[in-house]
Amino acid sequence: MDWNFIIFSLVKIAIAIGVVQGIVMYSVLAERKISAWIQDRVGPNRTAPPFVKYIPGGIFLTRLGIFQPLADGLKFLVKEDFTPAGVKKIYFFLAPAIAVIPAMLTIAVIPFGSNLGAQKMVIADLNVGILYTFGIVSMGVYGIVLAGYAANSKYPMFGGIRSSAQMISYEISMGMSVIPVLLIVGNLNLSQIISWQSTHGWMVVYAPISFIIFMVASFAETNRTPFDLPEAETELVGGYHTEYGSMKFALFFLAEYSNMVSSSAMMVTLFFGGWTLPFWGLDHAATSLGMGIVQIFVFLAKMLFFMVVFIWVRWMFPRFRYDQLMDLGWRRFLPLALVNILITAVWLWLRG
Amino acid sequence: MAVVVNRKALTFWEKLYLPAIVGGLKVTLKHAYNTLILRKVVTMEYPEQKWTLPADYRGAPYLVKDQDGNTKCVSCQLCEFVCPPKAIRITPPGDTGQKADRTNAEKMPAEFEINMLRCIFCGFCQEVCPEEAIFLQQDYSLTALSRGELIYNKEKLLSLGGEVGGIQKWKLKLDEAKAQENFPVKL
Numbered sequence: 137m138d139w140n141f142i143i144f145s146l147v148k149i150a151i152a153i154g155v156v157q158g159i160v161m162y163s164v165l166a167e168r169k170i171s172a173w174i175q176d177r178v179g180p181n182r183t184a185p186p187f188v189k190y191i192p193g194g195i196f197l198t199r200l201g202i203f204q205p206l207a208d209g210l211k212f213l214v215k216e217d218f219t220p221a222g223v224k225k226i227y228f229f230l231a232p233a234i235a236v237i238p239a240m241l242t243i244a245v246i247p248f249g250s251n252l253g254a255q256k257m258v259i260a261d262l263n264v265g266i267l268y269t270f271g272i273v274s275m276g277v278y279g280i281v282l283a284g285y286a287a288n289s290k291y292p293m294f295g296g297i298r299s300s301a302q303m304i305s306y307e308i309s310m311g312m313s314v315i316p317v318l319l320i321v322g323n324l325n326l327s328q329i330i331s332w333q334s335t336h337g338w339m340v341v342y343a344p345i346s347f348i349i350f351m352v353a354s355f356a357e358t359n360r361t362p363f364d365l366p367e368a369e370t371e372l373v374g375g376y377h378t379e380y381g382s383m384k385f386a387l388f389f390l391a392e393y394s395n396m397v398s399s400s401a402m403m404v405t406l407f408f409g410g411w412t413l414p415f416w417g418l419d420h421a422a423t424s425l426g427m428g429i430v431q432i433f434v435f436l437a438k439m440l441f442f443m444v445v446f447i448w449v450r451w452m453f454p455r456f457r458y459d460q461l462m463d464l465g466w467r468r469f470l471p472l473a474l475v476n477i478l479i480t481a482v483w484l485w486l487r488g
Numbered sequence: 489m490a491v492v493v494n495r496k497a498l499t500f501w502e503k504l505y506l507p508a509i510v511g512g513l514k515v516t517l518k519h520a521y522n523t524l525i526l527r528k529v530v531t532m533e534y535p536e537q538k539w540t541l542p543a544d545y546r547g548a549p550y551l552v553k554d555q556d557g558n559t560k561c562v563s564c565q566l567c568e569f570v571c572p573p574k575a576i577r578i579t580p581p582g583d584t585g586q587k588a589d590r591t592n593a594e595k596m597p598a599e600f601e602i603n604m605l606r607c608i609f610c611g612f613c614q615e616v617c618p619e620e621a622i623f624l625q626q627d628y629s630l631t632a633l634s635r636g637e638l639i640y641n642k643e644k645l646l647s648l649g650g651e652v653g654g655i656q657k658w659k660l661k662l663d664e665a666k667a668q669e670n671f672p673v674k675l
Binding site: 174 | 509512513515516519520522524528530531
């Protein structure tokens with residue numbers, strides 16, 4: 137038994153989950169603020185504990201809404217945890233957990249930095265990292281379908297059904313879109329993919345079509361606008377989480393935003409060089425502690441950029457109609473992804 | 489006659505969605521820039537910023553005093569009777585009550601209450617008052633911790649109302665009548 141390994145792994149898990157939760161909390165705030173800016177509004181700017189106004193800069197932070205997530209979280213915690221009559225109890229309680237756990241698990245294989253000292257900055261450096269990710273991500277649909285089924289109500293049921301069809305359809309395009317990347321690198325390990333990118337340049341240059349398909353598919357996978365059909369507030373009340381309230385609802389929220397975090401992290405890792413930057417000597421694994429920390433921040437910055445894109449897109453597009461969604465998934469992206477694989481393979485074969 | 493409108497088929501470029509996506513991103517980015525950098529915000533942050541009210545705004549009705557500090561109200565109860573939501577309640581002094589404290593008034597209200605929860609700011613009381621003792625003023629956001637606090641009594645109404653000297657009503661009517669001597673009418 138290697139105690140060193142266990143302790144460091146636990147520390148890494150704790151920090152990674154903590155950071156992800158923090159990002160989730162503040163991405164809800166970012167969502168509200170960015171939507172406000174896009175719609176010429178101000179956004180949340182009042183919430184603050186009473187002592188804050190005596191601290192220098194406290195008023196500015198309040199205007200930014202920094203304390204809003206605390207209030208939101210508190211509200212979710214102290215609300216009555218209501219269970220409607222007629223729900224299928226076990227599944228009703230199980231569904232939020234099943235939605236959250238896969239969203240959290242994906243982060244395990246993503247290298248969020250090179251190394252600090254002797255420790256690799258990845259929780260599990262699997263050599264089938266990307267397959268693990270796809271395996272876990274596809275489990276996320278169960279939470280939503282189960283929530284839709286357990287609520288014993290029409291609109292959640294519609295939401296659940298829509299979600300199952302949508303997520304399965306886009307799962308395929310997503311998987312197909314990554315294959316060219318794997319062909320080019322010749323490895324399934326995410327750390328290896330990053331180190332390949334540090335010597336050859338970012339993958340988005342080699343496989344732009346893959347990136348576009350992956351990005352659109354990850355919007356669909358995370359149920360974000362323009363693919364938010366499972367929760368479609370305007371037509372399905374609230375979709376699969378109509379009957380949920382309090383902390384159980386918050387867990388679905390958490391799952392959605394954690395999925396956004398892990399999707400952004402995957403995009404950064406696969407197509408934008410992960411923790412590397414092509415200058416300032418950040419393109420190889422860190423040799424000093426400071427460098428290691430800088431690389432973690434580089435990764436976080438890239439990831440947050442994609443989080444902002446996720447939010448930005450939400451306040452721009454109307455929702456797809458269901459048949460358009462299916463059409464886009466099966467008749468546009470799937471053939472495109474297959475052709476992309478073929479072209480990449482032929483190109484590699486001719487070159488090699 | 490039926491007119492057939494030919495729908496233009498989308499070109500390949502349009503079918504890619506990309507031009508529309510880029511256009512949308514531009515629009516939202518422009519709005520975000522206007523809000524964040526140029527500070528063109530449509531929100532008015534209410535308790536700190538307030539509307540500039542027009543001079544003839546009809547807010548809450550308050551009693552006023554004349555230039556000598558006397559209560560102008562003579563307890564005629566016209567406003568009480570005209571009030572559509574029955575928000576005003578006047579208690580007259582009665583036979584044994586306090587006499588009027590000024591010469592050209594017969595009596596004074598012993599108590600004058602306006603229930604601000606009932607008041608609809610219609611202005612009938614101001615319109616009907618022969619003594620010009622009650623005016624709709626600029627207050628519109630009256631708050632209290634209980635319903636009882638929002639029944640304003642005479643002291644409160646007088647202290648909020650301020651002072652309006654003399655009686656202007658007939659002067660205005662006279663001016664209007666004079667103006668009608670000249671044709672065409674200008675108001």
